[in-house]
Structures are given as C-alpha cells and as structure tokens.
Amino acid sequence: MPRPQRQAPPYDPDLVRARLSLQAGVASRQQFAAIGVTRNDLERLLRRRVIHRLSDGVFCEQSNRLVSPLQRAWWACLHYSRSGLADLSALEFARDTSGAGLTLPIHVAVPRGRGSAPLPEVVLHRLARADQLVVQAGLGRMRPEHAALRVAAVATNENGVVAALSDAVNWRVTKPERMRDALADLPRLPRRSLIAEVLDDLVAGACSVLERGYLVHVERAHGLPEGVRQEPRRTPGGWEFRDVAYLAYGLVVELDGRLFHSAKSARDKDMERDLDDLLGRRDSARLGYAQVFDHGCRTAGKVATLLQQRGWPGLPVPCGPGCGLAP
Incomplete structure (x- = not known):
C-alpha cells in the first residue's frame, strides 16, 4: 500500500527564509502570519528546530542564536x-x-507606560513621545538628530557634550542645523543652553572637541581675530580643508586630535598639507590638546605674535585674572 504523500505547507518556505535573511535571522509572529504562517505552522517549525523561540512572539533561526x-x-x-x-x-x-x-548594550525607545520587562543587554528608554521620535522603517530607530542630542545631554562633562554632537556630524548622519531645529522637540532636555551653544559653534565650522576648544578657549577668549573654519583648498589629490585659516595674514592653524592623527598615513598627509601651505606662501602652526586645553593662554599669546608678525594690528586680551597674558 503506497504511503500517503506529505502535504506541502500552506505557506511558501522561501518567503520564510527571505524574511529571516532580511532581519539578521530574527522575525516576529505577526511577520510570519503576514506571509501565511499559522500558529500550528510555527509550532511545527519549532519542533523541527528550523526556528528557535527568543521570547513570546519573536523567533530566530536555530543556527544563529x-x-x-x-x-x-x-x-x-x-x-x-x-x-x-x-x-x-x-x-x-x-x-x-x-x-x-x-x-552592546542595545538602547531601545519604547512608549512610556508599557510594562514589558527588559531583555538581556538591552537598555529601555521609556519616552512619552516615542511614537514621534522613532521612525518605523525596517529596523525602527530614533532620528539621528534626536539621538545625538540625547547622548550629548547625559555626557559626563562639556567635552563629552562636544564629542557627542561633533561625532554625529563627522559621521555624516545629521547636520548641526538639523540638531538645532530638533532641540524644539525635546523641551525638557538637560544642558539645553550648553548644547545650543555647541551647535552654534558646529554651524560655524568647529567640528571636534579640539577645534571647539581652540575657538572658545584660545581664539575667542583672548580676542584674536576670527579665522575661517574648514577653509577649502583644491590640491592635486583633491579637495582639502584647513581647520582655521587667517586668510588676511597668511597663517593656518591645524588642530591635530590624537584619534585622527596617529596613523603613519595621516601624519604623512599632514606633512604634505604643510608643504602645500608653504608653496602657497602660508605658514602652518600645528596644535594639539596640550596647547589648547593645558596651556591655552600661552598658546593664545604665541598665535597673537604670529599674527602680529604678519600684519595683525590688534593685541590679545587676558581671559581673566589668572590668565598668562594678564599684566
């Protein structure tokens, strides 16, 4: 007597595999139902170890875990x-x-009032306006400008605030103008005044902790002329940008952050830029964290002298009673 043929599943197994592959091997009961997989089908898939239950209503491929x-x-x-x-x-x-x-851990925004228990290595942020801040497209996520503002608000110090905001810009996930507009969506955000000030400086072109430190603690605090930030120059290798250019006086200040100038290729590129500046009859001064944050007053005096030697008619001013420029 011939064996009865096994019936084909009412759903398309290729659709199941496609859904899992699109989502790193993870899918929900609702997503399976949308492609014709019933609860009984799910139980069979679980018994056959085709999928593995992660939590109520969420499954992954057994091999991935x-x-x-x-x-x-x-x-x-x-x-x-x-x-x-x-x-x-x-x-x-x-x-x-x-x-x-x-x-890890993964940070997730959920609507306030939901009582679900946290998952391992997941940090929940219960927000009253989660529906407005989160974009549900593929893997749901908060808009980058709101995310950057929230990261900056919990930084441990001012440099951390600058780093969070400037990283978002340097990663090209958002722009300082967008973050400045997004501040209106977060009326209770801590450190709003400092964040708004940093965003204004980012708009002006100070795109890192070190660059803003030079702008605030050296140039602005001591009355130096305002340089042009991120000044573009075309070179044989393409477009390059100078951190601070005092165009009227033929002086360029390059700010070398430790993270971005430690590799040999980066140092070689810096030296090439210095040669290009000399060919263009401009002198380059390279400053690091110590010159800006540890000896900002002394650095301001030296930069002022360089500018005066090149025609600046002004004088630097002390930043306060303890300033090294004070008489």
Missing part, C-alpha cells in the same frame, strides 16, 4: 511594539545600516 548585536537589536525592536533603536544605538545604526557597528 543571537550571535551579533544586530540580532539582539532586531529581537528588542520586535519584542517591544512601537519601539526602535535609541540614543547611541540609533547613531551607530545610522552610521552603518548593515549593523556591523552596533555595540
């Missing part, structure tokens, strides 16, 4: 309805939407 932060991000955003990546996790994903740059 959450080996990456991206999988944990999908799990969290599918486990909590109307949620999305928040704060640093939202910025990391905006920088690289493959998810390769995500780090």
Whole structure:
C-alpha cells in the first residue's frame, strides 16, 4: 500500500527564509502570519528546530542564536511594539545600516507606560513621545538628530557634550542645523543652553572637541581675530580643508586630535598639507590638546605674535585674572 504523500505547507518556505535573511535571522509572529504562517505552522517549525523561540512572539533561526548585536537589536525592536533603536544605538545604526557597528548594550525607545520587562543587554528608554521620535522603517530607530542630542545631554562633562554632537556630524548622519531645529522637540532636555551653544559653534565650522576648544578657549577668549573654519583648498589629490585659516595674514592653524592623527598615513598627509601651505606662501602652526586645553593662554599669546608678525594690528586680551597674558 503506497504511503500517503506529505502535504506541502500552506505557506511558501522561501518567503520564510527571505524574511529571516532580511532581519539578521530574527522575525516576529505577526511577520510570519503576514506571509501565511499559522500558529500550528510555527509550532511545527519549532519542533523541527528550523526556528528557535527568543521570547513570546519573536523567533530566530536555530543556527544563529543571537550571535551579533544586530540580532539582539532586531529581537528588542520586535519584542517591544512601537519601539526602535535609541540614543547611541540609533547613531551607530545610522552610521552603518548593515549593523556591523552596533555595540552592546542595545538602547531601545519604547512608549512610556508599557510594562514589558527588559531583555538581556538591552537598555529601555521609556519616552512619552516615542511614537514621534522613532521612525518605523525596517529596523525602527530614533532620528539621528534626536539621538545625538540625547547622548550629548547625559555626557559626563562639556567635552563629552562636544564629542557627542561633533561625532554625529563627522559621521555624516545629521547636520548641526538639523540638531538645532530638533532641540524644539525635546523641551525638557538637560544642558539645553550648553548644547545650543555647541551647535552654534558646529554651524560655524568647529567640528571636534579640539577645534571647539581652540575657538572658545584660545581664539575667542583672548580676542584674536576670527579665522575661517574648514577653509577649502583644491590640491592635486583633491579637495582639502584647513581647520582655521587667517586668510588676511597668511597663517593656518591645524588642530591635530590624537584619534585622527596617529596613523603613519595621516601624519604623512599632514606633512604634505604643510608643504602645500608653504608653496602657497602660508605658514602652518600645528596644535594639539596640550596647547589648547593645558596651556591655552600661552598658546593664545604665541598665535597673537604670529599674527602680529604678519600684519595683525590688534593685541590679545587676558581671559581673566589668572590668565598668562594678564599684566
């Protein structure tokens, strides 16, 4: 007697595989239902170890078992309805939407009042306006300008505030003008005055902790002339940008942050830029963290002298009673 043929599943297995592959091997019961997978089908898939239950209503491929932060991000955003990546996790994903740059723990924004328990290595942020701040497109996530503002607001010091905002700009996930507009959406954000001040400086072209430190603590505090920030120059290798250019006096100030100028290739490029400036009859002065943050007053005096030697008619002013420029 011939064996009865096994009936084909009412759903398309290729659609199941496609859904899982789009989401790092993680999918929800609702997503399976949308492609024809019933509860009974899910139980069969679980028994056959085709999928593995992560939590109520969320599943992953058995072979994966959450080996990456991206999988944990999908799990969290599918486990909590109307949620999305928040704060640093939202910025990391905006920088690289493959998810390769995500780090643990995963930060997730959920509507305030939801009583779900937290998941392992997931930090919940219960927000009254989560629905307005989170974009539900693929992997839900907070808009990068709001995420950067929230990261800056909890920084441990002023330099941390500058770093959070300038990183978002340097990663090209948002612009300082957008963050300045987004401040209106976060009326209770801590450190609003400082953040607004830093954003104004970013708009002016001070795009790092060191660059803003020079602007605030050296140039502005001591009455030096205002340089042109991120001045573009075309070179044989393409467009380059000078940190601060005093165009009327033929002086360029380059600010070398430790993170961005430690590699040999970066140092070689810096030296090439200095040669280009000399060919263009401009002198370059390279400053680091010590000159700006440890000896800002002394640095201001030296930069003032360089400017005076090149025709600046002004005088530097002391920044306060303890300033090294004070008489």
